[in-house]
Amino acid sequence: MLAKEDGTEKKSDRGKRTVREKQKTEPPRMKVRCPLCKWDHDWKPYWACELCDARFDTFVTKAHCPDPTCGNSWELTWCPRCGNPSPHLDWYVKEGPRTS
Numbered sequence: 001m002l003a004k005e006d007g008t009e010k011k012s013d014r015g016k017r018t019v020r021e022k023q024k025t026e027p028p029r030m031k032v033r034c035p036l037c038k039w040d041h042d043w044k045p046y047w048a049c050e051l052c053d054a055r056f057d058t059f060v061t062k063a064h065c066p067d068p069t070c071g072n073s074w075e076l077t078w079c080p081r082c083g084n085p086s087p088h089l090d091w092y093v094k095e096g097p098r099t100s
């Protein structure tokens, strides 16, 4: 006899379910930036596959097309801001022991 559902303890009616769930946008684990113009990648899908038209974030897929049946991949990554290509790996900012 556990079910006590008769109005005695009103289901919390203060604190409407505290929306405090850690507001999304978890920080990406690495920093990515255009080696040419220093644009900071903001983790949006700026890239598209010319073969299958998929739209994706090339730093999430590591320069591979997200469509497994397509299998396209790229060595160069074009900057959405300055429009120049750089080797994909050059985009990753190595965060060393904090230089000032």
Ligand SMILES: [Zn+2]
Binding pocket: 049, 050, 051, 052, 053, 054, 065, 066, 067, 070, 071, 072
């Ligand atoms: Zn593709």
Ligand SMILES: [Zn+2]
Binding pocket: 034, 035, 036, 037, 038, 039, 079, 080, 081, 082, 083, 084
């Ligand atoms: Zn750039």
